[in-house]
Amino acid sequence: xxxxxxxxxxxxxxxxxxxxxxxxxxxxxxxxxxxxxxxxxxxxxxxxxxxxxxxxxxxxxxxxxxxxxxxxxxxxxxxxxxxxxxxxxxxxxxxxxxxxxxxxxxxxxxxxxxxxxxxxxxxxxxxxxxxxxxxxxxxxxxx
Numbered sequence: 001x002x003x004x005x006x007x008x009x010x011x012x013x014x015x016x017x018x019x020x021x022x023x024x025x026x027x028x029x030x031x032x033x034x035x036x037x038x039x040x041x042x043x044x045x046x047x048x049x050x051x052x053x054x055x056x057x058x059x060x061x062x063x064x065x066x067x068x069x070x071x072x073x074x075x076x077x078x079x080x081x082x083x084x085x086x087x088x089x090x091x092x093x094x095x096x097x098x099x100x101x102x103x104x105x106x107x108x109x110x111x112x113x114x115x116x117x118x119x120x121x122x123x124x125x126x127x128x129x130x131x132x133x134x135x136x137x138x139x140x141x142x143x
Contacts, residue, residue: 002072003069003072003073006065006068006069006072007065007069009061009065010062010065010066010069013058013061013062013065014058014062016054016058016061017055017058017059017061017062017098018127018131019054019058020050020051020054020055020058021055021094021097021098021101021127022124022127022128023050024047024050024051024055024101024105025101025120025123025124025127026120026124027043027046027047027050028047028104028108028117028120028123028124029117029120029121029124030043030117031043031044031047031108031113032113032115032116032117032119032120033117040108040111043108044105044108044109047105047108048105048109051101051102051105055098055101059095059098063091066091070084080141081141081143082143083137083138083141083142083143084137086133086137086143087134087137087138090130090133090134090137091134093130094127094130097126097127097130
């Protein structure tokens with residue numbers, strides 16, 4: 001029963017984390033397009049709150065519940081092919097992306113953004129591709 005509760009909380013944490021990973025770069029798009037100081041300050045506040053209050057705790061919860069799940073039965077995850085190794089590699093990349101977003105939040109707050117809204121539109125697609133790959137790895141377990 002503990003396993004199912006952990007799995008449920010892991011999935012909820014992942015959903016919350018990805019909601020932030022999808023929305024924060026969209027805020028970057030709008031922030032990069034803003035031309036007045038009131039809008040820029042508002043976007044900086046929204047970005048900071050999203051990153052610190054939602055994305056950070058959701059990432060930590062995702063990692064805690066995921067590690068806890070693996071610790072209950074490591075052979076179920078690592079004894080049946082390399083799909084889990086690939087998934088964990090993507091999770092590490094996603095953590096790096098998360099921290100890149102955090103660095104960008106700080107740049108915007110200091111007024112040091114040098115990128116266009118078009119860059120952030122493409123940057124916003126990275127977590128979509130990672131999510132797609134992770135879901136396929138977990139559900140299909142192709143290797």
